[in-house]
Amino acid sequence: MRRNKSSHLELKKQMRLLPGHIVVGLWCLFTIGMLAWIAAASLSTSPEIMRGKTLQFETGLHFENYVKAWTANNISVFFMNSLLYASTAMVGSLLVSAPAAYVLARFVFKGNSTIRSSFVMAMSLPQIMIVLPLFFLTTKMGLTGSKFVLILIYIGMQVPYTTIFLISFFNNLSRGYEEAAAIDGCPPMKTFWTIMMPLAQPGIVTVGIFNFMSIWNEYFLSLIFAASEKNMSVGPGLKSVLTAMQYTGDWGGLFAAVVIVFTPTLLLFICLSKTIINGITAGGVKG
């Protein structure tokens, strides 16, 4: 009986939330529908797409679009490049930022607040303000089109955000851990790597994933600093495929390329959505 009553209550509550369900549900339906249409179009031919017959598959399913996009359209290259940039820069930015965030959060010293506020300013600084001198530097050193430079720039770009994000995280950890470690004679640096870093893991994972995503989706820096096809990341790469496709008119192949570009991140997200989303939420939780 009791169970019935509570499920009845639950139902009533959800009914009250029905307008909310409809709004959010339609929004989600729209998103999924768009992805589904693109997936369908990627298995179609140009004439079918252009005539609005995408979903009828009159000439069958054209899986060869994918083969074409992956090999002939170089999506494989862009894909691996993006993976390289995003993962190395993510790890790099964490290795640089986490220790900095820790000492900024934990210790009072001269310059602490200056560094913090400089980082906050840097976070809000538009890319367009810093890109020209960086471009000047790389051309002067003859390093245009080098993957290494782009990775370094990506790391640098992420440092302020990552640091500021992690400061609040370290702030929330109890000081008891360090005190206990100090009593045990553990040197502070070791305390950080062995105790504090693992404790901050949720925050580190979150900010790491954010960095990964933002580098994966980055467009402008890659356009400027990795201007050659072999160094291009998926953003400008896909744009170049788009340019080429518009001249060759292979829309099925273009959509296949679009699907290839988003499928891995989508899969990653589906598998890790809880971690990612909980991470964002956890990032703000105190204590």
Place this chain on the structure above:
Amino acid sequence: MKKILALLLALVMVLSMAACGAKEKAPAATEAPKADAPAAEAPAADAGVELTYWSMWNSTEGQAKVIQEAADAYYAKTGIKINIEWKGRDVKKLIQPALDAGEKVDIFDTDYALICQTFSKYVVDVTDMAEAAGYPDHCLPVLMETAKGYCGGALKVIPYQPYTSGVWYNRDMFTAAGIEKAPETFAELLDVCQKLKDSGVNPFTCDQGDGTALLMGYQLARYLGQDGVLDLIDNVKWGEVPEAKKAAEDIYSLFEKGYMSPYAPSNYPDGQNELGFGESAMLLQASWVPNEVVQNTGAELNWGYFPWPAVEGGVDGIEGGMLGAQAFAVTEVSEHKQEAFDFLMTVVIGEFDQKMADAVSSAPADTDNTVWPNSVAGAEPYFKNMTKSYAWAVGLQNNADYMEFIQEAINQLCKMEITPDQFIAQLEALK
């Protein structure tokens, strides 16, 4: 939860390690062309020379495939390796900073007018090399003249993949509407439109952007000529030159009289596809467009061509047209200018020139190649008789200060959101 996190971190580490590995390999491959070519690199090399070519194409495009094939063939023949960096269209933005910074680039390509206007000081004059190679006997005369004209008389670019623009039409629709002769004047064009409309098809269509810019550009050019149009644009004389308003009225009338597709001006490439779907009969566009339409729509059309018609009291007639081309240039800093030039000759002359024409439905640049691809063959006689050449869109897209305003005004005019009077007033106001 912990386990998942740990797994994730581990995954990230592995990925980054793998990535680092990949990274170490990649620069090695990149450095190779810069290093002074160790003998081991080129097995068949007698010279062991390597050239770096920054290309405006993406490796997937038809042009790129032909160039790559030519480079491979050249390597097999001479042992000189061409390292191609597929930079895409943005090469025009990247090449100058790179050359300023001393990057070793031997060859690059982009629009031929652009090379002369912007990169002239970075590229070598190849007139003598061209004479020695007998190149002037091969290159289409009008192309050669225009190329030299842009560079103040010196041959600094080696043009290829020439293109023109004009009205591409569906011959069968013309026949069905009882039209026997392509129009040569604007009045005749209106007649043709009326006949087509009576026969139940949309006479004309266009896409906004390049499509609408070409319409207005051609009409202005017929009245004023290329120099007149540039004067109009650069000195903002829209209000003073009566022909500007006449041109606007003419173009407006095409839309007002219902000679344009109800969708026009469409969003690229929907408008041009209307030809492929058999909805519209004519389209004013560049010569690569018929090929795009065929590819996009799978249509097999009986293509016809005529140049944009002349207007009453105009300066130019059908002898004027857009003559565009991409061009290669050899850089001043190149240490192997002759080798670079020789390679380019193999691309723009003979077999590979024909392949280029076939691959992208362009006109051949070598006069010995006489077979024009089917879809553009109709333009051949006009192309060869062209005596006045226009810039792309007759220069409407050249003025960085206000080209976006011009484009927007043209689009509004074509959508009949503003009248020709308002069009002129709007542009005059930009003074």
Place this chain on the structure above:
Amino acid sequence: MKQNKQIKQMIFCFLTPAVLFFLLVFLYPVVRTIAMSFFYVEGVSDATSTWQFIGLENYTTLMKTAIFRESIKNMLKIWLWGGLITMSISMLFAVILTSGAKFKEFYKAVIYIPNIINAVAISTMWMTAIFNKRFGFLHNFFAFFGSNLATTDYMSGSIKFWTLLVAFCFGSVGYYMLILMSGIERIPADIYEAATIDGASKPAQFRRITLPLLTSVIKNCIVFWTVGVVGFFVWSQMWSAPLSSELTTITPFVYMYNITFGTTGNADRNAAMGAAVGVLMAITVLFVFFAVNRLIKDEDVEF
């Protein structure tokens, strides 16, 4: 004492890499960009010795350039309207999803999806799947009802700006929604319970409790949004293709790119002018940052 020395060491070791990156990637470029904006510099890679000092001329020229003014107008429109749309939808969704709706995790994940997809891919989707006037969703939707809205061209003229904005906001909602949700979930449930017992309606609770306690979160959202809008580049480029830029969708960032690296058919490049655009944009962001901190008082200090 030993402990103290070790800590000093640690502070030094831990801070140095981050500070070095900061100096190289932020401070040096900022200083150079500001300096450059007072000179005449043709190419980005021109040596400092070729710079010609011209004072504020770059700025005055910019102010007189119609296309730059137009790009600023577009940016402000994106900031204001896009900001209002995005923030209100995000807030609405955050409130719905935190009020105990079922399938919360599913909704959150799906709404966030556009954020994980590359902007080039997502804008291609919008332009074809939704806005194409022959086969797009909106065309089919209106055609189904026999409405003549079916022939609307979403990708041209003044409407183009709004389609761009809709697509951009749609993708942004997920991110801000999550930030706001985490803020709302941080508010102790007993505050709401007490309010409910006191007879406060849900809207009143939202106004009296949720909003005030979210001020610092909202402040962050505004700053993030501003930074995002100033960096508005790829969407603008996608919406102008195949042209490099268009009047209705050009933004200062795109203008900077054009003026610094040159556009087709136009040989004039002016890297210093690009730098001046950068300086103006940075000032804009700083202005918003300080204005927001000045105007909106923190109420959720610490709890």
